Each structure stands twice: as C-alpha cells, then as structure tokens.
Amino acid sequence: MDVKQLRTLYQEIFHEESPRVFFAPGRINLIGEHTDYNGGYVFPCAITKGTYALASKRSDKKIRMYSVNFKELGIVEFELENLDYEAKHEWANYPKGMLRFLKESGCSIGSGFDVLFYGNIPNGAGLSSSASIELVTGVLLDSLFELSMDRIEMVKIGQQVENKFIGVNSGIMDQFAIGMGRKNAGILLNCDTLEYEYAPIELERHSILIMNTNKRRELADSKYNERRSECEQALAQLQKKADIQELANLSPSEFDEYQSIIDSEVLRKRAKHVVYENSRTLEALKELKNGNLEAFGELMNQSHLSLKNDYEVTGTELDTLAETAWKEDGVLGARMTGAGFGGCAIAIVETDKAEAIMKAIGKVYKEKIGYEAEFYQVLIGDGAKEIKEVEGI
Numbered sequence: 021m022d023v024k025q026l027r028t029l030y031q032e033i034f035h036e037e038s039p040r041v042f043f044a045p046g047r048i049n050l051i052g053e054h055t056d057y058n059g060g061y062v063f064p065c066a067i068t069k070g071t072y073a074l075a076s077k078r079s080d081k082k083i084r085m086y087s088v089n090f091k092e093l094g095i096v097e098f099e100l101e102n103l104d105y106e107a108k109h110e111w112a113n114y115p116k117g118m119l120r121f122l123k124e125s126g127c128s129i130g131s132g133f134d135v136l137f138y139g140n141i142p143n144g145a146g147l148s149s150s151a152s153i154e155l156v157t158g159v160l161l162d163s164l165f166e167l168s169m170d171r172i173e174m175v176k177i178g179q180q181v182e183n184k185f186i187g188v189n190s191g192i193m194d195q196f197a198i199g200m201g202r203k204n205a206g207i208l209l210n211c212d213t214l215e216y217e218y219a220p221i222e223l224e225r226h227s228i229l230i231m232n233t234n235k236r237r238e239l240a241d242s243k244y245n246e247r248r249s250e251c252e253q254a255l256a257q258l259q260k261k262a263d264i265q266e267l268a269n270l271s272p273s274e275f276d277e278y279q280s281i282i283d284s285e286v287l288r289k290r291a292k293h294v295v296y297e298n299s300r301t302l303e304a305l306k307e308l309k310n311g312n313l314e315a316f317g318e319l320m321n322q323s324h325l326s327l328k329n330d331y332e333v334t335g336t337e338l339d340t341l342a343e344t345a346w347k348e349d350g351v352l353g354a355r356m357t358g359a360g361f362g363g364c365a366i367a368i369v370e371t372d373k374a375e376a377i378m379k380a381i382g383k384v385y386k387e388k389i390g391y392e393a394e395f396y397q398v399l400i401g402d403g404a405k406e407i408k409e410v411e412g413i
C-alpha cells in the first residue's frame with residue numbers, strides 16, 4: 021500500500037480529508053545482542069520497512085485507532101481519560117501505552133484523535149514492530165499536540181511501555197534505534213550512559229539480507245525475561261568479588277579471572293556471552309571503520325555461536341539459516357538478530373550473489389525445517405519522522 025491508498029482508506033474510515041502522515045522504521049541489530057539490559061554496547065540500525073500512521077485531531081476526547089494489519093478488530097475506541105491496559109484492545113495497547121506514559125510524564129494532550137496504522141514489517145519477526153508502533157505514536161503525538169519532546173525522552177517512554185504496560189523487561193536498544201536511526205549509518209550505543217555515535221555503513225558491493233525463520237515466537241517473552249533474570253543472578257554472584265554495577269563492566273580477561281565464583285554452569289555461560297559479546301561489538305566497530313568487512317563478518321559469526329552455545333536463544337531454525345549461510349560463497353557473515361527464539365537472522369552478502377544465496381539457503385531450510393523461510397534485502401533508513409511529501413511505500 022502506498023501513502024495515497026492509505027489516505028483514501030483513512031477518509032473512508034474516519035471521514036476526514038487531510039490527516040498528517042508519520043513513519044517509524046523497524047530495526048536490525050548488526051552485533052551486540054542481549055547486552056543492552058546488561059549495561060553494554062549495541063550496534064543496531066533502522067531499516068526502510070516500518071509502520072505508517074495517518075492521524076488528525078478530534079474536537080472531543082475520543083481516541084479511535086484502526087490498523088490495516090488487523091482489520092478484523094475494526095476500530096478500537098477509548099477515551100482520553102481511560103488509558104488502562106485492556107487485553108481486548110490487543111495491538112492497540114502499544115499506542116495506548118505510549119499515550120498514557122506521555123501524559124504521565126507531563127505532556128499536555130488536550131483532545132482525542134483518529135489514527136490509522138499500516139506496517140510493512142513482518143509481524144512478530146523480531147524486527148521490532150512493537151517499538152516501531154510505539155515510536156510512530158510518539159512522533160505523531162509530538163507533532164499533533166506540539167509537545168516539542170526531547171527524542172531520547174520519547175525513546176525512554178517507549179521502553180517503559182514495553183516494561184510496565186506490556187510486561188516485557190526489554191532493554192532500550194529497539195526504541196533507540198527506531199527513534200534515533202539515520203540513513204546509511206549504524207548506531208553504536210552505550211546502553212549504560214546512553215552515549216552514542218553514528219558509524220557510516222559503507223557496504224559498497226555488499227548488501228544486508230534479512231532471513232526470516234517464519235517460526236512462531238511462542239513463549240519468547242517469558243524466555244526473554246528468564247534470560248534477563250539469569251543475568252541478574254550472575255551479576256549478584258560476581259559482585260561478591262568484583263566491584264561492578266553491570267555485567268558489561270567486565271572485560272573478557274576480568275571475567276576469566278572471576279568466573280569461578282559463579283556457582284552454576286548455566287549462569288556462567290550467560291554471563292560469559294554478555295561480556296564477550298560486548299567486547300566483540302567494540303571490535304566490530306573498529307573493523308568497520310578500518311573498512312575490513314571480512315573481519316566484521318567473522319565477528320558476526322562468533323556472535324551467533326555465542327548466542328547458540330552460551331546464551332542458548334537461537335534454536336534449530338535460526339541455526340539452520342546462519343550456519344547454511346556461512347557455507348555459501350559470497351557471505352561475509354551471518355547471525356541471528358534481536359531477541360532470538362525464532363524471528364530473523366541477517367547476513368552480509370555480495371550483492372551480485374544475493375539471489376543465488378537466498379535460493380540455496382531457502383532450499384536447505386525448507387528441507388530441514390519443513391516450511392519456507394523468507395528473505396528481504398533492506399536498506400538502512402532514518403528514524404521516526406513526519407512524512408511531508410507523498411512517498412511510496
């Protein structure tokens with residue numbers, strides 16, 4: 021669907037001619053996985069697929085939301101004064117939570133509004149469709165109600181929605197990448213201090229391939245919360261000897277020195293992943309700056325292995341995609357991206373060979389897993405913003 025078609029649909033549904041149009045991307049994480057909630061580095065970027073929102077203010081206090089992706093739910097309607105979580109509102113709880121926490125943070129939102137959402141990120145594929153709808157709601161509220169919000173505050177409110185409204189204890193990475201993304205750049209973010217730097221991604225004759233397992237991410241949220249609590253337990257044990265606030269404060273050699281203090285093999289492996297992944301992320305940025313894409317790719321592969329063997333969040337589907345990719349000619353590196361437990365993997369591939377690579381991996385995946393994987397070639401795009409001119413989708 022393009023913006024023109026969305027405008028027509030908006031008019032049919034809400035009988036209003038001139039909504040404003042907003043967009044927030046999805047994200048991939050190049051490297052630095054499960055480090056954000058451990059005070060470490062991440063290196064994500066925004067992609068050119070994402071969530072569109074068309075919106076206009078109302079004169080009363082009603083809020084009406086419609087999603088092209090969940091047509092069967094029809095218009096979800098509620099009052100500005102009643103912003104509690106309601107299971108029956110399903111997807112609409114994400115934008116509702118955003119509205120609620122923005123108001124609680126002191127933003128003055130005096131009237132209701134109508135909004136239509138349309139997302140072209142595959143839902144539940146681990147490309148952060150939820151953070152994308154949160155941030156597109158953030159920018160539309162910011163613009164419609166002239167809130168002049170600080171963007172990083174908006175990003176933090178998005179994270180609060182996940183943590184306190186939806187109930188997933190996720191870190192700040194997704195909302196940060198989506199709120200702060202920049203065309204053709206990755207963001208090296210220190211999740212402890214929120215200091216960040218943009219690093220140009222110049223892939224030249226290479227491109228980024230997203231490989232979707234199409235696996236349903238059942239129990240993913242509870243497994244995610246379980247990993248987070250395992251990290252907290254490992255940290256508490258390490259703190260008996262090491263003077264640290266977060267797992268990512270340890271260097272690999274310090275970890276090797278202290279690790280015997282952790283009394284369980286599982287917790288030790290979780291902590292090891294975090295510490296080594298954090299250091300790999302900085303190393304990867306260095307290689308990228310030196311233009312050494314081969315070395316960057318090799319670090320991606322190591323990241324996947326650590327997420328498989330030590331953090332144990334990959335599973336057969338993601339392993340099949342990454343490990344098959346490693347064997348293909350023209351692949352510099354491949355790894356799962358995001359939380360894991362299904363979702364997507366990414367690969368950096370020679371653009372000329374991309375078609376053949378997708379075909380070969382797709383074939384092995386189908387044979388081994390029994391259903392199809394999906395592949396997308398994406399570009400690195402900007403963060404959440406208003407779209408002023410008509411752009412295609």
Ligand code: GLA
Nearest residue numbers: 053054190191192193358359
């Ligand atoms: C999910 C979370 C992020 C991050 C990643 C793993 O995407 O939302 O905060 O923890 O998993 O790196």
